[in-house]
Amino acid sequence: MMPFLRNTWYLAAWSQDVQPGQMLARKIIGELVVLYRTAGGELVAMEDRCAHRMAPLSRGRVEGDRIICGYHGLEYGPDGRCAHNPYGKPPALAKVRRFTLVEKHKAAWIWLGQETPDLAQIPDFSILDIPDDAAAMRRDHVTFDAPWDLIADNLIDLSHVSFLHDGILGNAEMVGSKSVVEEPKDGHQTVTVSRDSFGTAPAGMFDMLFHQDGKAVDSWMKMRWNAPAAFLLDVGVN
Ligand code: FES
Structure with a gap:
């Protein structure tokens, strides 16, 4: 299999796949990613691995703007930093990676590379921007067990x-x-x-x-x- 290209945009999910209060776990080019929406509706993508004992954050829950780890309750804000520790002060180094995510054409586009993302290179799927009821439209996914x-x-x-x-x-x-x-x-x-x-x-x-x-x-x-x-x-x- 060819190695994954990193400095490019990937479609992480359809916008409809991440509803308020829910989380979506995805593995994208080898990275474990959790997506959720803040109280204001902003779509956020973070590393799906708690900084404490590496539990998948996607197995916890969302409250307001935060993800609460299901293992010991550390709470992470949308910037990836630990905002609350139920046992004391949030550890300064407790943070997870937040990834660049842009919602466009009814999809969530994620950037997992090291270079600065170029918004102009998000693939043009403006054909999807019409209202759903204006055409026979279905956004879904299939899984291939293949390179x-x-x-x-x-x-x-x-x-x-x-x-x-x-x-x-x-x-x-x-x-x-x-x-x-x-x-x-x-x-x-x-x-x-x-x-x-x-x-x-x-x-x-x-x-x-x-x-x-x-x-x-x-x-x-x-x-x-x-x-x-x-x-x-x-x-x-x-
Ligand atoms: S593993 Fe997440 S709080 Fe302990």
Whole structure:
């Protein structure tokens, strides 16, 4: 497996996944992270490991702006410092790492690198900014028990759809479609791969959705990759 890239943005969770008063534990590029919301609704990401005996903070509880460790009750504020010790003065060195987190496009983007984060490099998913009821929209996640780079290889490689997804996303008539690759340019760190098909039988999914009844269509398929882990797939038929 390729090593993880650190100085980049990762989608830690969908905004909807972290409700007030709740915590969400995630392991992101090897880091144990807990996410929660302050009383004011701000989303916070901290190391999911108490400074005392390393208990997962996500197993404790949230009260107001603070996480309370479930082991001995140390309380941590959103800056990661111990704000309250039920047995005496908060130890000066008792703190956990707080990570940079930005909520954008209905998602929580986390920065786990050492370099200064560049907000402009958060991948553009403004397509998600429309109201939920304005489109058929579902934000969810799936788990792969596989190296991340193999998943990336699969998603950026559209030439497999006629075989692996035959009858759903592709078919035999689309095998000859040309792949066009656009390299990063103008400061944008994105790669796109497009495969357009002209006058071919519709992929099964479109036949089902738009009732093409097998009539020939022009179709497009475009995958955008913000390396290492953000992909946007745009597919459709004319
Ligand atoms: S391990 Fe968290 S307070 Fe002791």
